[in-house]
Amino acid sequence: MTKSYLVIGAGAVGLQIAQDLKENGHEVWLVEESTMPGGKFNSQKPLEPGINLAYFSGTYHPGDYLFTSKAVSLMASKRVKVLYGSKISVIKEEEGKFYTEIIAPKENYTKVFDGVYFTPGFIPFNPEEKAEYLYGINNFVLTGLELENLLKTGELKKNPPEKVAFIQCVGSRNNGIGPGKPYCSGFCCLYSLKEIDLLKKVLPDTIVKVFYLDLRLYNKGAEKLYQKAVENNVSFIRNMISAIKEEPKSYKPIIRYLNNGRFKDELFDLVVLAQGAELSPNIKTLLARLNITENELLEFYGTPENPHQIRPGIYFAGSFLNPMDGADSMVSAGAAAFPQINLKESVQSTMEIKYFTNTGIIFCNCRGSLPVDELKGTVADLPSITISDCLNEDELGKVRSFLLDNQIGKAVFAGCSKIKIMPGLEKLAYEESIGARFEVVNLKEQGYSLYGKEKFKAIAQKLLAGALARLKFSTTPALKVKNDITFDVVIIGGGLAGLKAAEALTEKGVSVTVVEKQDSFGGKHKNKVIPLEGINLKEFIEKIVLKLENRGALLLKNAEIVEVSGAPGNYQLIIERFGKRLNINAAAVILATGTQNSYGHYRKTSQIIFQEDLFSSADLLSQCDSIGFLQCAGSRNDLNPICSRNCCVSSLDAAIYVKEKFPEKDVFIFHQDIMAYGKYEYKYLKARELGIKFVVYNRGQYPEIKSIGGKIQVVTNENYLDDVVLDLLVLAEGAVPNKENEKLAELFRVGLDEFGFLRESHQDISGGYFPKWGVFVAGEAQGPKTVREILSSAQNTAKNVLTYLNQLQNSQLKVNYSEVIEEKCAACLTCVRVCPYSVPVVINGKNVAYIDPISCQGCGICASECPNKAIVQNNRPHQGVLAEIRVLAGEGK
């Protein structure tokens, strides 16, 4: 059933949710306070690893491209309303409906919605509130963003600082009096590392010291940055800085910290503060109108089944739900949208496509920054229109009427980049059933920015003429339908992620096969009875298996995948089971192979056990008076450098469980950095309140463990603490990539990252997609995760699969695909080998290659590689490119 949703905040998460809801036929209103989409990705360029190109690129960066493109194609749809610079002034809940009033720049609206998604992200903590850091008074104290700006403008290079200090957790992890939030803001450690990386690139000789509480580098990209920082001689000092003092007269900042048990006052040239995350006051007001207090939100954890829904119809996602980095935000977006995404009934084409014959030009002056008016009528005598802003519904509406009124079937868009505008234009034409083809000329970046005002006209005219020449040869878009699809989804791996994804998909009516190599389901979590993140995993997994059996899912134990053939939409898998081979067809495959345990250099004894043993039997706990947990036993070491994420949360949960049941027992946790990021910090706080003792050891310097007289002795290096004597020591095993990953990567032709995990198309913003169509990843196969993160990831992947199935079965107006000219094809397999999406297949019997137009992503690699030029890329045929080159080279003039 189609419903209407309000999405508050057009950042990465809001845009993704809006897109998913819209694609599924829902009406969406996206309300954004600022004037641009993209949120933090847009404004704070190098916030996340991966979008590093932003560092030195000035005005353009992929974040901007990606989110403008997403926003334009949303706005091109009539089912979507995107309001920038707008605010919700009233929101009222009555019998499951949400009555709102929205104040937008031009007009105010009253509107009723069926559900509300809160995705406003966060605002940075104002460091002025922490007066002890002198921010706003002392010019040598900056925020990370200000430092970045000084680096970009080159200011810092003119007057390079010799020594720079970074202070972490400014406004976060504050559980005492004074300003700041108790939770961990999750991304600031990573963020500071990026700033340091940038600083060291510009000024390699700068001495950098980082003052931190715990270095929460839990994501796999962060570890790389950390290693690099260590190589660059960055010092990391675990110390809470209580105040910044000033050197008399020069006012340079002095930081006092503990150095080998003694105070040290050190002078710095610059101090950079890592601001934490806060809720925007406007959002707090909105929540209050829905009777949700700030504390309720901060403590909101959701149920395992519904981690994003606080009440029916009210959803939280992204870093608003829990401070998190970009990668986790995108997963959260997908998981939050999942409940509203359904498998659509197959809507094969009944659409009549209008094919117009006129050619026109759409100019965009990009909010008045491009002098496009001087080009009008100078290149060709064609109907034209000038819009001023692609992120404006009314302007896009003008394009719509321009196409219809002038019966335009071919158009050149002259403004900014193709990446930003093309998906939106195609969407717009599709909604009007116009079979139009477009070419885009990037007057801004390839003209104005590059050549300046004086040369702009001449250059722009040439570019425009070239595009018009190219346009003559591009092919008309055609309605394409994919035949021969099966709707089965095969999930490889029957652990928590695989089962959860299967549960989610079967709930929506997709038939699922789960292939598990071992002789039981549930993977490494299957025996855990002590609640982990509030879940008795043994029961949880048993329940899912039962549900799947009832829903008729095919659950194959002791089964292994041995061969894969076919293409997206119709994979043929061969599964081997007890020596027998089984053929299964699948539209999509989810790789959910999880991780394997890593035990480092440790061995089990009767008194030294691993977390999995502890969680599997509550009896162990009652038999001992003192218990210790050794963190990072199998991770963050020479064998396995990255953080396994789940182990700190597990130990905290187990320790709290023990201490609550048996308050008299002594509980110790020996750790490097407690990875209680985001809201997990509350667990850490609770553990400390309960009297659990935390003992730090330095990275790579594991405490010595001795077995003496039936007890375990842990030798600590802390001068305040004697050696600890324990009855039971629990080692936190780490997670390493599954050995199967290599084989799977080869079978399904997906990539592996440098650690051996399956590589997504983009670590931060892909939200669980591979570049390849039809193959998906869920859970820890992509990288270590906590239990809740695994569940979220599985739900997100289920959403991705549903979206994909819906795209597959519905007709699409495709122009951006490659086609094989059968007469020229020699079936040499070049296209089959080069296609990054594995789309081309050689049709049996016919001996020619076939490229499925629905699956084709239109990259054109096959067309340029084909030795016999037997492949045409429809939106950019060879003749068109040649014609354009001739114009640009000045031929024929």
Next chain:
Amino acid sequence: MKTGYYPGCSLHSTATEYNESVLAVVKAINDEVKEIEDWNCCGATAGHSTSAELALGLPLRNLMLAEKEGFEELLVPCAACYNLFKTAQFEVAHGQKQDLVADLEHQLGLTYQNKINVLNFIEYVLKPENIEKIKKLIKRPLGGIKVAAYYGCLLLRPHNVVGFDNPERPTKMEKLLEALGASPVRWSAKNECCGGSQALSKPELVVRLVNNIVTNARDNEAELIVTACPLCQANLDGRQINWDFPDQNKQLLPVLYISELIGYALGLPAEKWFAKHLVPPSLKA
């Protein structure tokens, strides 16, 4: 407005110049304060370090007596007394102390409403009507003399209890100094620890702490330090001339009560107050 006055033990003994200068300033601006009758110890140091009940009971008796006399506000110049009074009020308001209050009411035959506005001397002077009068009455403008305003701890912390100025970056005394025509210096030690009552048990520690504070003031070109706490004044003034003071060759800095400096600016006979200081103030009469 009926204002009560609570001097406490210091202002009647080691800090008589603080007492005299405060009262002289009050008189000069034509205001009136009346000492609470039969006041007792505020509960500081000896009291609060031995008994939690005394720490509340002693200041509460004073506050009850003040209410009995009908004072709406109470001027408490000593920072320690001020802190104890504020703490007692805070505990009564937020700390479930009904039993203690009832007990005291019964024993003393008084009632208590916890409504008196307790002011330290800086707050008192910064009241708009008072500061305006002071500005008009200035007879000896301070001519831009560089002054380091030293707050110590008791006036500022715990912030949620005393609620006076930003504990990390206080500025109220600076505002006052500017009104008097002095130039407050920008310095980093204004809320550093003076050593407090460790002066008796660990004098060497206090010498080091005082040295840090005074050196920082001097390096920021301060000519004198002002404070509003008898213990801070005693430590900062007294420990500078200690025999093992590491910085003997440097010029010593006079340490005045803020009230003395105001009195001096108002042309009051400050010299007799200054005579009690170990580092003689260099201000010319």
